Amino acid sequence: MKTRRNSRMTMLITIVSVILLASACDDGRIYEETYTPGMEGRVMKLTGIVNGQDTWPKGYSLVMAGFEEGSNYALITKSLPVPDVGTGRVEAVMSGIGSEVTSVELCVVNRLRERVVSFVSRDCAAGAGDTIMVDAGEVNVGMFNAIQRQVFDKSCTACHGLATSDAASLNLLEGKSYDALLNVPSTVLDGKMRVEAGNAEESTLYLILGTTLSTDWGVDHSQMLTSAELVSLVEDWIDNGAEK
Numbered sequence: 001m002k003t004r005r006n007s008r009m010t011m012l013i014t015i016v017s018v019i020l021l022a023s024a025c026d027d028g029r030i031y032e033e034t035y036t037p038g039m040e041g042r043v044m045k046l047t048g049i050v051n052g053q054d055t056w057p058k059g060y061s062l063v064m065a066g067f068e069e070g071s072n073y074a075l076i077t078k079s080l081p082v083p084d085v086g087t088g089r090v091e092a093v094m095s096g097i098g099s100e101v102t103s104v105e106l107c108v109v110n111r112l113r114e115r116v117v118s119f120v121s122r123d124c125a126a127g128a129g130d131t132i133m134v135d136a137g138e139v140n141v142g143m144f145n146a147i148q149r150q151v152f153d154k155s156c157t158a159c160h161g162l163a164t165s166d167a168a169s170l171n172l173l174e175g176k177s178y179d180a181l182l183n184v185p186s187t188v189l190d191g192k193m194r195v196e197a198g199n200a201e202e203s204t205l206y207l208i209l210g211t212t213l214s215t216d217w218g219v220d221h222s223q224m225l226t227s228a229e230l231v232s233l234v235e236d237w238i239d240n241g242a243e244k
């Protein structure tokens with residue numbers, strides 16, 4: 001009995017420390033100097049023009065991050081400074097990148113430092129030099145753009161946009177998707193919108209991805225997104241106002 005209680009305590013402590021650790025790098029502060037676990041390691045220098053950073057709600061952080069191959073959990077992260085007002089220009093440095101890091105990215109992570117979406121990624125196998133220069137170019141890191149790229153472009157446009165006729169008359173191609181979703185009455189579910197800003201539970205877009213509602217439609221949408229983070233991304237986007 002005693003050992004079981006002990007192991008439960010250990011687990012609790014582990015969970016609490018993971019949460020503390022995760023929130024420690026999510027405090028929104030801008031560090032003048034780099035966030036470093038140690039002085040050793042490589043350095044990532046990021047430059048670019050970044051738009052849409054402020055569309056992410058609490059719980060998500062836009063960061064520079066280092067990952068080990070095969071893992072979605074960042075080994076090291078650093079919050080991106082607020083871009084220059086007007087130009088959107090960003091210059092940032094992250095140091096202390098250990099040898100186990102095989103890619104550095106500009107990405108959004110959740111509270112557990114798990115990658116939700118990656119905007120820019122560079123391979124950096126150990127030995128590639130001490131400084132990893134990353135020019136991100138001009139990049140839209142907005143939440144809706146993340147959904148467009150990670151969800152619609154990858155899993156939906158074959159039927160909604162690229163086919164000769166759009167399924168449910170819904171076009172999810174870039175540039176068309178937002179207007180086809182926001183406050184547009186559903187053609188399938190009476191009384192609901194495709195996306196009702198602020199209310200995922202009443203939006204067909206979320207309902208068919210996050211629940212089994214569409215199983216008898218011939219096309220079961222609940223099986224389309226293999227990652228729960230992407231379903232949460234859609235839900236959080238709608239609940240936080242469904243901005244572009």
Ligand code: HEC
Pocket residue numbers: 151152155156157158159160167168170185186187188189193194204205208217219221224225
């Ligand atoms: C294999 C084809 C196919 C794919 C892929 C597909 N859909 Fe659909 N979708 C359909 C069909 C068919 C309907 C209409 C079902 C009906 O009318 O009963 C539909 C309906 C919908 C609706 C309801 C529209 C409304 O007016 O309420 C939404 C929202 C939707 N799909 C979103 C998506 C999203 C998001 C994806 C990608 C994750 C996706 N679909 C992928 C075929 C597809």
